[in-house]
Amino acid sequence: MKSILLAAGLGTRLRPITDHIPKCLVPINGKPLLGYWFDSLAKAGVGPILINLHHHSDKVIEFVKEYANSCDVRLVYEPELLGTGGTLKENYKFLCSESVLVAHADNFCLVDLKEFYLAHQRRPIGTEITMMTFVTDEPTSCGIVETDVRGRVIGYYEKVKEPPCNVANAAVYIFQRSVIEHISAIPNRFIDLSTDVLPEYLGKIFAWEADDIHIDIGTVKNLQKANAMMASRKEQS
Template sequence: MRALLLAAGLGSRLRPITNHLPKCLVPIAGKPLLQHWLDALLAAGSERVLVNTHYLSELVVGFLAGYGEGGKVEIVHEPRLFGTGGTVAANAGFFQGEAGLVLHADNLSDLSLPGMMRAHAGRPPRCAMTMATFDTDQPGSSGIVECDDEDVVTAFHEKVPDPPGIRANAAVYIFEPEVISTCKALFAKETLDLSTEVIPLYLGRILAHHHPGYHRDIGSPASLRRANADFGAPHSPCATLYSK
């Protein structure tokens, strides 16, 4: 399965760290966040990975030039930020008419990607998307989901005060071609956002694949410090990052 790794963001909340370093290259336990995901994707058998760039793109290109992996990793530059859905739309052809993974590169997770792929293969027939979810300790700054008895998402609350629960969108998706086509059809303006403009269209058709392990948004200096402490500790919960 091909994968689009969203890595072009400005990382504004991580300043001053990101004044001279793109967020995707911020190190966790000595390894860039982007590399954590690339290693996980390639270990899971992704045949090709596309990484989008924008902010300090020359540093990302330089890192990927030394990454190797037999030409499996490609780069696409955005002269302006297209938004998460806009990037999917602009690169719809990359998926070659097949289902594909779409991931935000600014999270640290020990999510089993092969396990998520298996869940997607066994999803209810009406579902065109699988979304990884996790239990967050910051529900007000997350996209909170409500699900039915089949773990199908029935309601989605994107960063609202006092949301009804802690089960959150982990920003790791598997999209069927229908969803990719929807992004392409909607991308008629400057940006398109997955959380606010695409996901609401698929309520009742999204399988929530719940991840009980480690997942953290590296969105602030405090979160980065916490992730480094978690990842560097003996018997770290992230030790299974590449597990199948």
């Protein structure tokens, strides 16, 4: 299965850290986020991997040369940010396969991706996307999902003031080919998955709850939380 790591974001909420490095290279317990992704994808047998670049792209290129010996990694530079969906549209030819794993590379995710893929294979009939979810203590800052008894997403609320629950979109997905084809047909050049794509697939998304650490490294607070969790895990091992 092919995959794409979305890594072009500016990381404005992590400044001044991201004044010098891209968010996808922010270290957790001394190891850059991308390193964790490469290890997880390789362990699950996922590849080749496409990574889109923009902010401090030279540093990502340097890191990939040093680290990704065991992975088939391809890099594509975006001179202009296209949005999470726009990147998929731009790279349609690479991504248009039976299924593709799509992940925001600025998430710290230790979930077993092989289990995630197995869940996708067992998803309810009629669903075309499997979405990883997690329980959050900050629901107003996340995309919140409501599901039916079969785990299908029937409501999606992107950073609303009064979210109906605390089950959040982890921004890690497996898309069927039909979803990539749909995105490629959207006329806009800038496309956002959360606002332009996911709402159109209500009832066709299967939610699978993360079974290990998953944190959006979007703020200094969450970065500190991730480092503390890894330090604690290291002490216990």
